[in-house]
Amino acid sequence: MKPVTLKDIAETLGISITTVSKALKGYPDVSKKTRALVKELAKTLNYKPNAFAVNLRTEESKTIGLIIPEIVHHFFSSVIKGIISQAEKKGYLVIILQSNESYELEKKQLDLLLSKRVDGILISLANGTADFKHLVEVIEQGKPLVMFDKIAKIVKCSKVIIDDRKAAYTATQHLIDTGCKRIAHFRGPLLPQNAIDRFLGYKKALLDNNMVYDPSLVYLFEDMTFEVGEMFAKKIMDEHTDVDGIFVNTDLVAIGAITEFNRQGVKIPEDISIVGFSNWFMSSAITPSLTTINQPGFEMGKKAFKQLYKEMKAKKNKKEVIPKIIELETVLVKRNSTK
Amino acid sequence: MKPVTLKDIAETLGISITTVSKALKGYPDVSKKTRALVKELAKTLNYKPNAFAVNLRTEESKTIGLIIPEIVHHFFSSVIKGIISQAEKKGYLVIILQSNESYELEKKQLDLLLSKRVDGILISLANGTADFKHLVEVIEQGKPLVMFDKIAKIVKCSKVIIDDRKAAYTATQHLIDTGCKRIAHFRGPLLPQNAIDRFLGYKKALLDNNMVYDPSLVYLFEDMTFEVGEMFAKKIMDEHTDVDGIFVNTDLVAIGAITEFNRQGVKIPEDISIVGFSNWFMSSAITPSLTTINQPGFEMGKKAFKQLYKEMKAKKNKKEVIPKIIELETVLVKRNSTK
DNA sequence: GATTTTACCGAAAACGTTTTCGATTTTGTA
DNA sequence: TACAAAATCGAAAACGTTTTCGGTAAAATC
Structure with a gap:
């Protein structure tokens, strides 16, 4: 019932605990014969070192x-x-x-x-x-x-x-390069660094291309869910019909938005282009498949x-x-x- | 640098390790005064019991x-x-x-x-x-x-x-109840019990409703991926145009199938009804949303x-x-x- | 004031391992 | 044979805690 210890092996073999320990750990100062003996017995008894004791002794x-x-x-x-x-x-x-x-x-x-x-x-x-x-x-x-x-x-x-800022810049630049003139951003929460950096990358890309940065085009979400994407898509259609590109902080939200746009007959990418972030496996599955930034988790x-x-x-x-x-x-x- | 131990506290307080240990663990045989003293010092020194030693001693x-x-x-x-x-x-x-x-x-x-x-x-x-x-x-x-x-x-x-068999039975019965006459099953791998049970539930529902069980309508996958769903959907369209319902072992595969059917203009649920399994959050997001069995993970x-x-x-x-x-x-x- | 009870404390063993260091035995060399 | 070197072994300490058990001092009882 009780787990076997070094002591058990030592006693049945008539040698010391020290030698048993050394034999098992391959110390040089134990003869081949006893080493073999110890190892064999350890195996047949299914000896497993007591991790607690080892931890205590080795401090790791x-x-x-x-x-x-x-x-x-x-x-x-x-x-x-x-x-x-x-x-x-x-x-x-x-x-x-x-x-x-x-x-x-x-x-x-x-x-x-x-x-x-x-x-x-x-x-x-x-x-x-x-x-x-x-x-x-x-x-x-x-x-x-x-x-x-x-x-x-x-x-x-x-x-x-990852360089969130650079990646976001690349994503936004891609929207610009493919002809988008008015680009919104669905951004993540206020505090986390990566949401900040992605926002900054988005902003910088706009400014570097001499486009106006319009704060009202930045939608901030706290929980990243599919439903947030749907909701923001609706808001875009209500509030900013001139938007023709969106850079979304995360794929799931982007996919929510795509679904809503699909439902409303907004054509992607003809009417609105969308870039996501993270390359979640569903982003290649959705129709249309989602352009995104691959984030190697x-x-x-x-x-x-x-x-x-x-x-x-x-x-x-x-x-x-x-x-x-x-x-x-x-x-x-x-x-x-x-x- | 080194973490503080019971000994450290004992020495600075001029009492024994035993008493320190007992004071911290709320043993009754230590006076209120020393208990307070010990606890205070322990807190200021940020004492944390050495988990390794505790483990060794208590064997847990x-x-x-x-x-x-x-x-x-x-x-x-x-x-x-x-x-x-x-x-x-x-x-x-x-x-x-x-x-x-x-x-x-x-x-x-x-x-x-x-x-x-x-x-x-x-x-x-x-x-x-x-x-x-x-x-x-x-x-x-x-x-x-x-x-x-x-x-x-x-x-x-x-x-x-969960009762996979019963759940699968319910799912299949629902297909039958809503008018499906020829029901396929995308089943999971051969060995795991839940894939077997879901298959058996599907089969039993068919037989209980006096429908023929046709093994050629059972498609077995090893890896559950979106792509498998797409592939099986294609196969169904090629091999079994008369199929009007599918019970799928898992939502992801079901969603793959739905996507492919959508692409090919097959109407869901008019042409083919689909029931998934697990109630993955995307199953309420896809269009059409997926009927499924909720599996409370x-x-x-x-x-x-x-x-x-x-x-x-x-x-x-x-x-x-x-x-x-x-x-x-x-x-x-x-x-x-x-x- | 003597005795019992209660309150409080500490010595010591134990958990099972690792490792140092000294002791013993064996082997090799002269 | 004598001695040095090498090979092999084990005693013991240490890691930090928990807990038993006995001991002493204080309080309570008579």
């Missing part, structure tokens, strides 16, 4: 924490998948917490992970997070931390991101873990780490929602 | 393992969210592993969780899993295990499921954790647990893809 758990705003979300679940896949390769397990876009929860969860003594932390910030003290504390404590996607620029730690997860891994290793070897900004490439995927 | 980690076939999947990520939300309430953390629908990986991961000594395990089986020895071993070891959604009926443990996750929690508590109190089958309600959500 081979476990990392991950805090993410929302799990039920195609982009984020892709990131999670990337993180887990990479972590598994390196023998790390990952504990996932969901902040639900709440700053308070995020703070509490960070604390929880710290008290569980995970070896490192990966985090994507909640929309509600405007204060970063909790993050700074983690770093000051010397615990490896890397942020991804939704980051805080001020905080001194490694980050894996899986890749981002992989890179984020890899960077964290480096920093955990560095910490173990008592080496200094200099924070690194890793920027992933985004590409414009041209489909049928633009000319 | 307040951590559970979760093995899931695929994370990037709306239903499963909803389940994950349900599990995590419930676990957090009870002070449990969850380690997530992804089997990628591979039996080999699933086995390895189960072993990994066991060696990490999680307090309990939640699992949804991979499509490739046909042998259940690895699961039986977990149970024989006395480690609480509950399966959800994709289960093995033979294995003696608690399970949280979040709820399933919650229930699965709750059951596991009961079993973990029972184990702690050395009480026997009798495996429980928890069946969640499914409802037919009528929309516009059926008459």
